[in-house]
Amino acid sequence: MNQILIAAPISDTFKQALLDKGYELVYISNHHSLSMTNFQCAIGIITSNKLRLDQATLRQFIQLKWIARLGSGMEIIDTEYCDAHGIRYVNSPDGIANTVAEHVTGMLLSLLHNIHSAHHQIKSGLWIREENRGMELETLTVGIIGYGHTGSATAKKLQVFAKKILAYDKYKTGFGNEFVQEVTLAQLQQEADIISFHVPLNEETGHYYKASFSEAMKKPHILINAARGAVADTRVILDGLKSGHITGACLDVVEEEKNIEEVLHSRGNVIQELLKYKVVLTPHIAGYSHNAIEKMSAELLSQLQDIV
Numbered sequence: 534m535n536q537i538l539i540a541a542p543i544s545d546t547f548k549q550a551l552l553d554k555g556y557e558l559v560y561i562s563n564h565h566s567l568s569m570t571n572f573q574c575a576i577g578i579i580t581s582n583k584l585r586l587d588q589a590t591l592r593q594f595i596q597l598k599w600i601a602r603l604g605s606g607m608e609i610i611d612t613e614y615c616d617a618h619g620i621r622y623v624n625s626p627d628g629i630a631n632t633v634a635e636h637v638t639g640m641l642l643s644l645l646h647n648i649h650s651a652h653h654q655i656k657s658g659l660w661i662r663e664e665n666r667g668m669e670l671e672t673l674t675v676g677i678i679g680y681g682h683t684g685s686a687t688a689k690k691l692q693v694f695a696k697k698i699l700a701y702d703k704y705k706t707g708f709g710n711e712f713v714q715e716v717t718l719a720q721l722q723q724e725a726d727i728i729s730f731h732v733p734l735n736e737e738t739g740h741y742y743k744a745s746f747s748e749a750m751k752k753p754h755i756l757i758n759a760a761r762g763a764v765a766d767t768r769v770i771l772d773g774l775k776s777g778h779i780t781g782a783c784l785d786v787v788e789e790e791k792n793i794e795e796v797l798h799s800r801g802n803v804i805q806e807l808l809k810y811k812v813v814l815t816p817h818i819a820g821y822s823h824n825a826i827e828k829m830s831a832e833l834l835s836q837l838q839d840i841v
Contacts, residue, residue: 535596536574541581541603544830554841577841579833582606582817588614599840601833604629604820605682606761608734623836626682628829629820634686636819637729637759638694640783644755644813645670670694676701676725678718678741679760680708683820684731688713699725719749727755734761744769747778755781759819762786767803774810781811785819 537556551558559572575594579601580586586600588611597620600610605626615622643649646667654661675695677684680702688698692712699716700708709715721728728750732738742756742765756779758765767788773779789796789803793816796802807814834841 535576536572537577537579538572538575539579540584541579542826543579543603543833544827546827547830547834550834551841556841577601577837579603580609582609584609586610591615591618591620599623599837601625601837603826603829603833606733608761621840623833625829625832628832629825630682630686631828632822632825633683633731633759633819634690636785636815636822637687637757637783638690640759640785640813640815641691641727641755641757642670642694644781644783644811649813650811671696673726674699674724675727675729676716676721677713677729677731678702678721679731679733680705680713680715681731683759684729685713687729687731695727697724722746722749723751725750725754726752727757729757730760730764732760732764734763739763740766740769742766742769744772747773750778753778753780755779755783757783759783759785762788762790767807771803771806774807774812781813782807783813785815786817787814790817 535556536559537551539558539560540562548558559575573593574596576596576598577600578586578597581603586609591597591611591614599621600615602610602622602624605624607622607624610622612622647665651661651665671694673695674697675691677688677698677700680688680700684700684702685708688700692698698713699721700713701716701718701721702708706715730741732741740763742758744766747769756765756770756773770779770782774782784807787804797804804814
């Protein structure tokens with residue numbers, strides 16, 4: 534029987550559609566070794582961001598016809614190998630756009646109004662008002678880097694709150710409207726009080742936020758990263774927080790995520806260092822809502838209808 538390897542949560546509708554076609558569904562861990570002979574007859578793989586499908590892994594699957602990526606980033610898949618061997622690959626960026634936008638908005642409002650810190654203080658028996666006075670988003674300019682699915686969705690959410698929305702995208706033009714001002718990167722760095730990254734991870738965007746980028750930011754600013762951890766250099770973030778050039782950070786992802794369990798249990802780790810400052814951290818859940826799983830599953834199934 535033809536197998537479909539599933540290493541990501543998918544909707545019941547997606548599962549049933551595959552079962553109705555007669556496929557055997559094999560559920561594996563994101564960290565499962567795929568170098569097992571009983572998986573070699575798989576014709577499809579459904580994965581998320583944890584299972585890396587490099588050339589060494591993919592060449593084992595002599596019958597593989599397609600890969601479905603639950604989410605947007607394709608850096609986990611050797612697309613060149615797939616192209617050369619006729620393996621189709623699809624992703625689902627539209628399915629996560631709204632939930633990422635809501636998550637970013639929630640983190641930012643929590644940071645500006647000290648909701649997260651006040652909550653933890655009250656849990657510890659402290660009732661502190663003066664230190665927890667907030668800052669209204671309507672006085673601030675937001676700069677969005679990357680105006681694709683999540684970037685544009687985030688702009689749409691924040692336009693209700695912010696003084697001004699600026700957006701820069703190296704590969705897209707003509708997207709400005711009455712709510713979003715299309716700008717150059719230099720202009721964004723000149724004007725933004727808040728900067729939010731919405732770019733894929735590749736050779737060009739690795740450490741996009743680095744020392745030279747931070748230095749080019751004219752104002753002390755809030756940093757938001759719900760894209761990929763490696764888009765922002767953690768040490769540069771820490772340096773900025775220490776100096777006050779970064780006044781706060783909303784991070785759904787960190788560079789150290791690959792070994793996060795080990796990092797969290799080590800003394801004096803970078804997560805502990807970040808949390809000494811005005812930072813809201815979440816464990817890469819911005820695009821992981823229950824609704825998003827349903828939307829992404831439907832998006833993938835729609836793209837695979839002709840081959841499954």
